[in-house]
Amino acid sequence: MKETTLTIVGMTCNHCKASVESALNELDGVTNATVSLADNNVTVTHEDVATERLVEAIEEIGYDVPTA
Template structure:
């Protein structure tokens, strides 16, 4: 099992959290997504390590961005 934490910018409400959770959950191999709205932290748990580019693409699809 692999865990990675990313910081997402632009989230302001529970709808934002739901959108990011939904998109990141669709990445193959992802088993859990935990979003902390207050800090922007998104913890991704997966069977195997997930490429940051895949997480970035999912977050952007939801309408947000990974902090650089």
């Protein structure tokens, strides 16, 4: 298993948290996604899901993921 942490811009409430977690948990290969509103990030435990696919799933629901 791999663990990827991504910063997310635009989350403000528990609904945002639930939306991001749901979108990521629906992806094949993702076993768990946990959002921290305080840290503005999500930690995703997954098999071998490309980071780009995780970012795409988050951006599809309206949040921004800044790139380094």
